Amino acid sequence: MLARLTEIRATDPEAVGKALAKRRRRSLLQSPQKSQGGASVFLVAADHPARGVLKVGADPMAMADRGELLQRLLTALSRPGVDGILGTADIIDDLALLGALDGKIVFGSMNRGGLTGFRFELDDRFTAYTADGLVAAGLDGGKMMVRVADEPEALRTLAACAHAIDxxxxxxxxxxxxxxxxxxxxxxxxxxxDADSLIRAITIVSGLGTTSAYLWSKLPVVDELVAGRTLLYPKDGDVARAVDAAAAIVATRAPR
Structure with a gap:
């Protein structure tokens, strides 16, 4: 798989754009199934490596093997409860070339400059997708991360996110x-x-930008929080079962 992707990228870079252009799109929120209680969207996150986050469990380099990561993503995206993915262009382009994005929601990650463990981590600059880049790639939306903190770098990120929202x-x-x-x-x-700190951060971020019409909040469940990348790297190695279990939770907790 990697050899084929490498060959395509080396000899026919325009194939990436063609693959994205022919991707079959779907609506963001499909009609909810009565058995599930309401509409829900389950997206697999694959933007961790772009911030240097490779560790899963005790393995500090778990996500460093691109071939293995792509294979796990292909498994996850093939599961019936998965609606789509969010990631950076390197991941999204590979999956498009592999034909794995048809009928899926695809969000492109925008700010990955806050590298994990670096002194400037809170200064999370927009180093990945731009708004125009998302349109050109035919993606369904943009994803950004903001950490509310009493630091000047966090303020710069807040302002940059407000601009990106607009x-x-x-x-x-x-x-x-x-x-x-x-x-x-x-x-x-x-x-x-703690819930109080998160609630305060949510109220701050909710006021960013000149319109909230297109604003979606991605919020952690602070009680017994488990990192999303563990879905792709479960302890027993069974990605399909881990993803199916997560999808079942999302379905049962959908709004009624």
Whole structure:
């Protein structure tokens, strides 16, 4: 698989754009099934490597093997309860070339500059998809992350996210914004897991931009929070079963 992708990228780079252009689209929120209780969307997150987040469990380089990561993503996207994926262009382009994005919702990650463990982590700059890039790729929306913290770098990220929300709204694209309440502890970023801190962060982020018409909030469940990448790297190695179990939870907790 990797050899084929490498050959295509080396000899026919325009194939990426062609694959994205012919991708079969779907509506963001399909009609809910009565048995599920309401509409829900289950997206697999695959934007961690772009921030240098490769560790899963005890393995510090779990997500470094691109071939294995793609294979796990292909398995996840093949499961009936999965609606789509969010990721950076390198991942999205490969999956498009593999024909794995037909009928799926695809959000492109926009700010990946806040590299994990770096001194400038809170200064999460927009280094990935732009609003125009999302339109050109035919993606369904843009995803960004903001950590609300009492630091100048966090303020710059808040302002950049507000601008991106407006840029996406002008193109009638949803802006999915991942909200975290954070603080610096011994020079490293720590996410606060208490509900009060998260609620305060949500109220701040909800007011970003000149319109909230296209704003989607991506919120962590702070009680017994489990990192999303563990779905792709479960302890027993059974990606399909882990994804199916997560999909069942999403379906049962859909709004009624």
């Amino acid at each position: 840029e996406l709204a002008a193109r009638k694209l949803p802006a999915m914004i991942e909200v975290l309440a954070s603080e610096l502890e011994d020079g490293r970023v720590r996410n606060r897991a």
